Amino acid sequence: MIIVLKRNQEEEKVKSFIEMLTRKYEVTVNTWVGTHSTVLGLLGDTAAVDDEYIAAQPIVESVKRVQEPYKKANRKFHPDDTVVRVNENAVIGDGSLALIAGPCSVESREQICSVAARVKAAGATFLRGGAFKPRTSPYAFSGLKAEGLELLKEAKAETGLPIVTELMSIEHLPLFEDVDVIQIGARNMQNFELLRELGHVNKPILLKRGLANTIEELLMSAEYIMAGGNEQVILCERGIRTYETFTRNTLDISAVPILKRLTHLPVIIDPSHASGISWLVEPLALAAAAVGADGLIIEVHNDPSHALCDGAQSITPDQFDRLAEKVGAVTKTVRGL
Numbered sequence: 001m002i003i004v005l006k007r008n009q010e011e012e013k014v015k016s017f018i019e020m021l022t023r024k025y026e027v028t029v030n031t032w033v034g035t036h037s038t039v040l041g042l043l044g045d046t047a048a049v050d051d052e053y054i055a056a057q058p059i060v061e062s063v064k065r066v067q068e069p070y071k072k073a074n075r076k077f078h079p080d081d082t083v084v085r086v087n088e089n090a091v092i093g094d095g096s097l098a099l100i101a102g103p104c105s106v107e108s109r110e111q112i113c114s115v116a117a118r119v120k121a122a123g124a125t126f127l128r129g130g131a132f133k134p135r136t137s138p139y140a141f142s143g144l145k146a147e148g149l150e151l152l153k154e155a156k157a158e159t160g161l162p163i164v165t166e167l168m169s170i171e172h173l174p175l176f177e178d179v180d181v182i183q184i185g186a187r188n189m190q191n192f193e194l195l196r197e198l199g200h201v202n203k204p205i206l207l208k209r210g211l212a213n214t215i216e217e218l219l220m221s222a223e224y225i226m227a228g229g230n231e232q233v234i235l236c237e238r239g240i241r242t243y244e245t246f247t248r249n250t251l252d253i254s255a256v257p258i259l260k261r262l263t264h265l266p267v268i269i270d271p272s273h274a275s276g277i278s279w280l281v282e283p284l285a286l287a288a289a290a291v292g293a294d295g296l297i298i299e300v301h302n303d304p305s306h307a308l309c310d311g312a313q314s315i316t317p318d319q320f321d322r323l324a325e326k327v328g329a330v331t332k333t334v335r336g337l
C-alpha cells in the first residue's frame with residue numbers, strides 16, 4: 001500500500017503518523033522523502049488496513065493499494081486449485097466440468113424425484129432445487145421451505161445425488177443438516193452477517209455473484225466466509241445487470257478466466273439466471289465449458305410451461321441430455337479430458 005502525504009508536513013506529524021501505522025497494523029513502513037512531499041510504502045499484512053480510515057487522516061493526500069485486499073482467496077498465497085469434494089463422484093475444481101442440475105424450486109415429490117433421476121442419468125453429479133426462494137414480489141411462490149428440504153432429501157435417497165440449495169437466513173441453518181452444499185444467492189452476496197456465520201459452517205458454500213457486484217466484491221465476500229475458517233467456497237457467475245434488456249442479465253464470461261487467475265477457488269457458471277431464456281442456456285453452457293469453468297448450475301424442469309418459478313429459463317430433461325453431451329465434447333476437446 002502506498003500513502004502519499006500532503007506537501008510540506010512537519011516532521012513530528014509524519015513521525016507520529018508512522019508510529020500509529022506500525023502500532024495499529026502488522027506492517028513495516030518505508031519512507032521516501034521528496035522535495036515537497038513524502039511517500040510511505042506499507043509492507044506486510046495490509047489486508048487489515050482500512051484505506052478509508054487512512055484517507056481520512058489530515059496529513060494524507062492519497063492512498064493506493066498495490067496488493068489485493070483479499071488474502072485467503074488470493075491465488076498468490078495459495079497457488080494450488082481448491083478442490084471441493086462432496087463424495088467420490090461429486091467434485092468441483094479438479095479440472096473437470098461438474099454438472100449441478102434440477103428445478104429452480106422444489107414443487108412436489110414427483111417433480112423433484114423425476115427430474116433428479118433424469119439429470120443423474122445425463123451425468124449431473126449434484127441436484128439443485130430451491131426450498132427457500134428469494135422472489136422480487138412478495139406475492140410470488142416463495143418455495144416449500146422445510147417441506148421442500150424434506151423432498152430434496154427423498155430425491156437424494158433415491159438417486160444418491162448430493163443436494164445444493166439456497167439458505168436465506170441463518171435461523172434456518174438447523175434445517176440444512178442434510179444439505180451438502182449451501183447456496184448463497186445473488187441477493188445475499190453482501191449479507192455480511194450471514195457470510196460471517198457461514199465461516200463457522202462445515203459445508204461447502206456456493207456463493208453467487210450479486211447482480212451489481214464487481215469481481216473484487218465477490219472475492220471479498222468469499223473472504224468473509226474464509227476468514228471465519230470455512231475455506232470450501234465455490235464462486236458462481238450468474239450474470240450481472242447491464243443496459244441490455246434482451247436477456248435477464250448479461251453473462252460476464254470473462255469473469256471465469258479472471259477469477260481463475262485471481263483466486264484458487266472453483267468457479268462455476270449459471271447460464272439459466274444469466275440469460276432468462278431456455279434456448280440460450282445451451283450456447284452459454286458451451287461457452288462456459290470452453291472458457292475453463294469448473295462447473296455449471298442449470299435449471300431443469302419436467303414441465304417448464306407450468307413451473308412455479310423461472311419456467312422461461314428452464315430446460316427439459318431431454319434438452320439437458322443433449323446439453324450434457326455437447327458440454328462433455330467441448331470439455332474433452334479444450335481440456336483433453
Ligand code: PEP
Pocket residue numbers: 104130134184185186187208238270273
Ligand atoms: C436460483 O439459483 O434459483 C437463484 C435464485 O439464483 P440467483 O441468486 O443467482 O438469482
Ligand code: MN
Pocket residue numbers: 104105273299309310
Ligand atoms: Mn431460479
